[in-house]
Amino acid sequence: MKKFLLAIVMICLLPVTLGAQDRREGQLSREEFQKRHEAYLTKFANLTEDEAVKFFPLYNELQQRKNELNAQTGKYMHESWGKDLDEAKYKEILEGMSANAMAVESLERTYLDKFKEVISYKKIFMIKEAESRFRQELVRGMRRPGPDGRRNRAPQVPDAPSK
Secondary structure, three states, X not given: OHHHHHHHHHHHHHHHHHHHOOOOOOOOOHHHHHHHHHHHHHHHOXXXXXXXXXXXXXXXXXXXXXXXXXXXXXXXXHHHOOOOOOHHHHHHHHHHHHHHHHHHHHHHHHHHHHHOOOOOHHHHHHHHHHHHHHHHHHHHHHHOEOXXXXXXXXXXXXXXXXX
């Protein structure tokens, strides 16, 4: 459960972190990041240009809706951190978080039906795998030393995989 909550918080905070930081030299804008992410997914899943044109509007719509739900979950967590609340408030927070998790799952199922209209199940599966690998590479990039010898704090967007 702790890993699940940590994953939700990380997913909630990644877009905020990317958007809130001053754009430094070599740091990507949100649009550039999205293009690199789409290129990564496209190459990993071997999407054709036609498939990508049909798939990514749906994918981005899903991500937007999931981000909204995850932001609500993050808000629940943020409002409760370091506070000694009564049992009723903790119950309300946990029920809200659980409802958001179920809503995200419901969205995933709904969009699976939409995705299967434009790409194969195999490619949908490959997109899921690519998402996981992309996140792993982002985290790895943050752990690597930067040019100054210190750890990178800004995520380094991985290039599309070579197959």
